[in-house]
Amino acid sequence: MRKKIIAGNWKMNKTIEEAVELANGLKREVGGCTEVDVVLCPPFTALKSVSDIVSESQIAVGSQNMSSEDEGAYTGEICHTMLKELFVRYVILGHSERREYYKETDEWVNKKVIKALEKNLRPILCVGETLEDRESGNTEKVVEVQVREGLKGVSADAYTELVIAYEPVWAIGTGKVASAEQAQEVHAFIRGIVKDMVGAEAADAVRIQYGGSMKPGNAAELLSQPDIDGGLIGGAALDVASFAGIINAAK
Ligand code: PGA
Numbered sequence: 001m002r003k004k005i006i007a008g009n010w011k012m013n014k015t016i017e018e019a020v021e022l023a024n025g026l027k028r029e030v031g032g033c034t035e036v037d038v039v040l041c042p043p044f045t046a047l048k049s050v051s052d053i054v055s056e057s058q059i060a061v062g063s064q065n066m067s068s069e070d071e072g073a074y075t076g077e078i079c080h081t082m083l084k085e086l087f088v089r090y091v092i093l094g095h096s097e098r099r100e101y102y103k104e105t106d107e108w109v110n111k112k113v114i115k116a117l118e119k120n121l122r123p124i125l126c127v128g129e130t131l132e133d134r135e136s137g138n139t140e141k142v143v144e145v146q147v148r149e150g151l152k153g154v155s156a157d158a159y160t161e162l163v164i165a166y167e168p169v170w171a172i173g174t175g176k177v178a179s180a181e182q183a184q185e186v187h188a189f190i191r192g193i194v195k196d197m198v199g200a201e202a203a204d205a206v207r208i209q210y211g212g213s214m215k216p217g218n219a220a221e222l223l224s225q226p227d228i229d230g231g232l233i234g235g236a237a238l239d240v241a242s243f244a245g246i247i248n249a250a251k
Contacts, residue, residue, distance in 0.1 A: 002207050003229075005039065005229060006230050006250050007163075007165075010022075011234060019046035026059065026243060030058075037230070038247055041061070042061075065078070065091070066079065066115070081119075089122055092124045093150075106150055107149065109149075110149055110153070128169050134170065147190055151194075154198075159206040164209070165232040166209070169212075174213060175213050177222075180222050180225050187210070188227045208229050209230040209232045219245070
């Protein structure tokens with residue numbers, strides 16, 4: 001049985017003061033939750049405050065990005081040592097917004113995945129097709145390349161640590177959620193690719209989250225699908241009641 005994992009991607013939202021309020025509220029509501037893994041991914045500026053707040057709870061902290069390099073002249077970047085200092089355990093890598101606005105390629109994302117695993121951070125690798133890909137019948141082709149390239153060189157035993165997030169780009173922040181059947185179909189397809197790459201045991205162990213307009217009202221149906229092991233939540237993660245509602249749906 002794979003344990004469900006619900007992660008909140010706060011994106012470029014929340015000042016430190018607002019982040020503290022949200023983290024305190026979530027700690028109150030779901031801080032003792034052991035049935036589901038709960039991860040908060042605030043902006044870098046709020047990592048320290050959020051880490052301090054959740055340190056004595058079951059909630060883990062993640063970052064929204066990480067450099068593929070160890071240190072040095074990389075203006076504006078943040079590396080694994082800096083994140084680990086702040087008790088970060090998960091790193092979201094290859095989010096579609098990073099691929100689109102900052103031109104992150106599969107090759108680059110793969111370097112980050114390898115680096116994160118080497119440094120005992122758990123990658124949440126994001127993959128997903130655009131509306132154009134879906135309408136032209138290329139969903140599987142696009143997702144397969146992102147999974148194979150993004151996870152190139154990753155050993156079978158690392159699949160218990162890493163997480164894959166299937167996020168159809170057309171469903172992110174648009175209110176257009178993929179139907180449970182549409183999502184399940186791609187999740188099963190991704191698990192099949194993992195099986196082909198590294199074997200049945202790893203494929204069975206790896207957790208695959210759905211992301212894209214997940215809310216308390218649609219979470220239960222999505223999360224009841226056999227290959228959907230959690231959610232990566234954007235908009236609905238910015239509010240205590242809605243994020244806690246999704247976590248309760250996952251229980
Ligand atoms: P959304 O974002 O829940 O606001 O659609 C999900 C994501 O981008 O991770």
